[in-house]
Amino acid sequence: MSRAPKSAKAADRLIYLPLGGAGEIGMNAYVYGYGAPGKERLIVVDLGVAFPDMDTTPGVDLILPDIAWLEARREQIDAVFITHAHEDHVGAVGHLYDRLRAPIYARKFTGALARMKLDEHGAPESALRIVEKWPETVTAGPFTVGFVPISHSIPESAGLVIDTPEGRVIHSGDFKIDETPVVGEAFDRALWAEVAKPGVKALVCDSTNVFSPLAGRSEGTLSPAIEQFLRDATGMVVATTFASNVARLKTIAVAAERAGRSICLLGRAMRKMVDTAQSTGLLPDFPATVSPEDAAGMPRQNVLLLVTGSQGERRAASAQLAQGSYLGLSLKEGDTFLFSSKIIPGNERGVIRIMNALSEKGVDVVDDDGGKYHVSGHANRPDLAEMHQIIKPQFLIPMHGEHRHLREHVKLGAETGLQGIVAVNGMMIDLSGNAPKVAEYIDTGRTYLDGTVQVGSMDGIVRDRIRMALNGHLTVTMLIDENDEPLGDPWVELMGLPEVGRSKAPLVDVIEQDLSQFVNRANAKTLRDEDKLDKELKRIARQTASAEIGKKPEVTVVVSRLS
């Protein structure tokens, strides 16, 4: 492709297209392309997931990026690059591999976790390729891509250096400026300055913490407070954090060891992360752990449980310990529970539920406490400004943020004269010229993993479920004989609706009565007209329900015709 004749070459362009993660936090998926419009060679950066909630996505198992646009251009894709192993960056690789079939590049630790996901979906061995860090690079069509270590809250995070015929692009990935990250590579100002030296066309940059005004703090600052906390506690201590925050796990485990406590890991994700970090050589000095059985037999003040469920997830170890017992371990008066984490907006109720369940057991709960026991993994406003100064890009393209974060990040860049643009999912940006500009709007949404099926967010399936949750459901059945005459009366069944309404008679009886009246008066034409009959039965059922109980249920009508 890069050998096209000069005349065509003039029309080549460099594009950036977010399909997820821009205009939202989570579900990251970004496309870069280079070539003639419509014929660009493409690379994908990150394929993450978002998590469903009752408000908007009840019953959905996972939210995946809508890759219809990419799938239709599968032959143009040269590679997928994964910046780091957080679910919102790597979570969809297994679910989507078969639809793209492009090779996936990642560093060792990220790759080990991606491998498990790919295996679950039967992807071939060749699907995944492990890459060493910069200065090693991968050539993918017109792109040359390198993984530059960058500090974040999971090991081996990388910012990507993407060299293109239009110049160098830096895709930050999630990052913070942390010189003492406990596990993994420190933020290396000199390295980034060197990478930026030849000039950078665009910095595509994390925006998550743009509203946090103070400089971020290092993971390394937490250790003394956590150790003191573990020394002061008298009973058993349970600590929870994101399982993927391997540095935090180490900080807590080392502090526990110093405080004379044995460490017991609870929760599948917690054990998987520690195993993976150990097997990839990232945790050579993690303290020895004990089994739940052994922990249960020890004096309470000598035990530290390190558990999953910092976001109040109903089935995680935290929730189970709060509700009752877990693998033979249970909590009681005098024990302490530490949330070494922040609550992701939307998860407040779940976390509070656990805090109250612990309170009922007499367990003291300690949370973030103004940053004493938790630091964020993202660059705060002053750190973003510093990154801008290190990279000195021609364009600033904020990503990883809701609209308000992206907009604020553009404003922050403008303070030092950076040209920025708010690019949300589906906005294809042409980076070729002297200013970033919108080239096209791509129809894009979200894909729901619903049970085992991938469905579109606009398919109406989840909308119908939300309506049933709000309005209840009512089934109307009736029989029509060979002569198009009603056979017996319509029959009504309710689900999720009050049994008795305004007239104090059973709701089904009142609705059946109204339906019977209609059916008995209906003329043969109406009874023969399937659509009309269906519509009328639905209308009457809803109307009567509304009068009786003040709700208009969702209705399924089944008319059976004998013939």
Next chain:
Amino acid sequence: MSRAPKSAKAADRLIYLPLGGAGEIGMNAYVYGYGAPGKERLIVVDLGVAFPDMDTTPGVDLILPDIAWLEARREQIDAVFITHAHEDHVGAVGHLYDRLRAPIYARKFTGALARMKLDEHGAPESALRIVEKWPETVTAGPFTVGFVPISHSIPESAGLVIDTPEGRVIHSGDFKIDETPVVGEAFDRALWAEVAKPGVKALVCDSTNVFSPLAGRSEGTLSPAIEQFLRDATGMVVATTFASNVARLKTIAVAAERAGRSICLLGRAMRKMVDTAQSTGLLPDFPATVSPEDAAGMPRQNVLLLVTGSQGERRAASAQLAQGSYLGLSLKEGDTFLFSSKIIPGNERGVIRIMNALSEKGVDVVDDDGGKYHVSGHANRPDLAEMHQIIKPQFLIPMHGEHRHLREHVKLGAETGLQGIVAVNGMMIDLSGNAPKVAEYIDTGRTYLDGTVQVGSMDGIVRDRIRMALNGHLTVTMLIDENDEPLGDPWVELMGLPEVGRSKAPLVDVIEQDLSQFVNRANAKTLRDEDKLDKELKRIARQTASAEIGKKPEVTVVVSRLS
């Protein structure tokens, strides 16, 4: 009742029974009783509501206290007292009046708002009685009750002084210690000390902010920052706060006037609150307001819209302005939106949705910003400790809080030697002796206003709706003829389910096929057995759905038998 013979009198007791608001925040409803066990004369303090959410109460309109226990003892109730006009204290008076029919006592402003609710439910004029503040009192059976002004975030809040044969009880209501509350009565230490002087048996006390370590700040401190903010803003400014926070409305309106802006009130609740406060004489000096039409015609920098919807409510003025326009007013680049409020946990997503919609319009959003533009209406930890010291009660009974708040409040009291008890909804506490003790556990839950019907939270109605939201719904119908033979094949309809699953054929076809196979092989006995047939059809439909799409839907089966 108070004239019972001495021998019976020996068994009389003073009880406290929370039916709402203890073990949760919201839906306040407390009972005090005095007399022989089971024959106590009763008074009720507050009848509030809680608000539903998609996670636990989809489709529910309001959550009311479960008053079954009270209703069964209606003849024993002498009065209902409402401490203040927040919905979580007064919201249920209209809905529940007819089930209790006890006279309701409130101060003037609270009463004016209660009156509207009672009128909506056709309660008689005599239902409501307006009370002057302490030292006026109301005698209700063995109780004498006075309304002592206390500062909070709504005018005319009162703590109740409840004199009983067992001594004085103080029921704080919601409160903070605020000496400059802008509207309404300042916290009066001397008055409370005087009230406490004869000795107080029990302080039943607000616990909402027990986890806030710093002393609370006065409403009066906000004014300079808000005025400066309104002066600095260049375009139109929209400010939102709780409509009931009349002091805040005044602070903002006066600041706007000083900053050269005309005030326009948007949202029904906002206008109702200002009207009620004005008509009850609480807002003699509220600045003049302009209509939306007039505001739309003014230079943008001369307008301040004061609007409802600080919690992201979908239909409130805030949401409508963020999405499009409202009463001819719309926002644009250069305008500013101020949240002079905090987000109540659980409402984060709704508020963030509005912030992003505003960002898309180019509107700058400013929120609480570390307390610069909002202060809480509840006493923080040091203020609670001060209240304990002013009242010096024999017992401390924390209320208005989740379990963790109540427990922490008991611990706070214990620091100065107070005897406390964690009493959650349904725990009847005997206050008669030398220590508070649990007398009985009352079965109590929540009542849902579902459309126009009151249903019990344990009735399974909402549970069925949640299940449909998670699992979708499937209808199976089939006909059986006069000879108990199947007539045609079973018929399947889906709602909220993917149309195609694993086998790439329509899901309805696959399920119908499996059902047909079963029906055709079923013996006459099975086909005659209504329960068994129903159960089998359900089982097969769920099993096939599970194999096809990985979900087990809720199923309605209708078998029509010709006879």
